[in-house]
């Protein structure tokens with residue numbers, strides 16, 4: 275699997291809760307979310323929020339969303355809206371595709387003079403249990419916020435200790451205070467206790483990690499060729515073909531569903547691989563000009579993954595707001611095409627891949643660390659470089675060829691991250707694509723994601739589906755590409771229980787006849 279580079283140091287990730295004698299152990303029953311949890315009806319949520327006083331209630335233009343208002347005069351919440359929950363996963367890992375609750379999406383204001391929490395951070399609150407679940411979105415690393423982006427127990431203990439009568443506005447204020455200054459919020463700012471000192475180190479680590487990334491963003495911003503890309507609080511209709519824009523923004527008159535999208539969608543493999551025109555050629559040119567301009571500054575940027583040596587991560591150059599908007603635009607389509615993995619995206623990893631003579635030519639077969647992937651070709655002129663699709667990991671057809679997709683400028687191919695795919699070598703020219711990996715932390719709690727079944731392979735693999743980084747039998751069928759021989763013997767696929775009849779691992783040597 276191709277994995278994204280780690281955002282946080284292991285130290286930050288490893289310890290997500292601390293205990294302190296001064297932290298109360300009371301449970302959070304005071305939180306009036308239980309009122310909501312009981313029925314989880316939107317009306318109850320509205321009442322709950324208006325009782326909170328800080329959030330104004332107003333209907334949005336879209337018939338499906340309730341916009342709970344920008345909050346004038348309150349600087350801690352910039353935007354809040356409630357939405358019917360598309361999925362929920364229970365304690366047993368069962369995925370419910372129609373759970374009937376609501377989620378509250380909030381854009382929490384940062385503070386201008388803060389080291390790194392100086393721009394807004396998205397939060398999602400779910401009201402299924404007694405205590406709302408809060409997830410911190412965005413790309414910033416926060417001390418004590420783990421890889422799952424949940425708040426640590428120490429936060430909830432401190433919040434509970436502050437007494438009865440909590441409401442959502444208070445909760446949001448508390449989350450913001452905690453994210454701005456964890457030690458201060460937990461009452462550990464002046465403490466000499468070991469846990470307090472550890473926390474101070476984590477805070478310094480977070481400042482350093484975020485600082486390195488934000489430094490590049492700040493330096494590049496005044497040099498940007500197209501400031502409108504960086505100010506993308508809204509996407510511009512002219513960036514998209516008219517029909518695509520209409521389908522993705524049905525407004526009041528049309529439902530957002532597969533019937534409407536069938537006007538633009540091509541299904542390449544039933545229920546698994548689709549494509550549609552997403553960007554105009556002019557927009558592709560503009561985005562590429564920006565990317566090349568960034569390259570020309572020599573500013574550092576992380577590579578998207580271990581196998582792509584010339585791409586860049588777009589949020590690292592300041593395009594996170596644009597990607598957030600793009601993900602929001604595509605979310606309804608994802609939900610309809612791929613119920614479960616296509617629902618409730620709360621994370622992304624978005625990057626450019628680049629192939630040309632003398633650099634990376636193609637990409638080995640792999641699956642993505644993504645629930646649903648959108649892959650958009652931005653140009654330039656090229657030949658070869660087809661995208662090969664095989665089966666889904668764990669299925670009997672995992673390494674059987676399914677289709678070859680030919681990239682077209684402005685067009686987007688959509689697939690599940692677990693579908694095996696790889697890019698043929700480019701034979702002429704240069705290709706750059708924008709890849710958007712979408713993550714749903716709720717879906718990732720499900721048993722289906724955590725413990726997927728792994729079936730026996732139906733037959734020997736098709737050659738085109740072999741991976742030199744993944745497979746135990748690559749060398750049985752093919753010579754290793756130049757410079758890749760060190761992968762021999764390091765593959766894991768197929769796992770022993772999934773071997774096809776007659777499987778021969780690559781290190782297999784027939785014994786000499788006696």
Ligand SMILES: O=C(O)CCC(=O)C(=O)O
Pocket residue numbers: 276627637642649661695696697707709
């Ligand atoms: O080059 C392509 O079209 C495929 C890129 C890809 O699959 C990836 O970066 O994960």
Ligand SMILES: [Fe+2]
Pocket residue numbers: 276640641642695
């Ligand atoms: Fe991929």
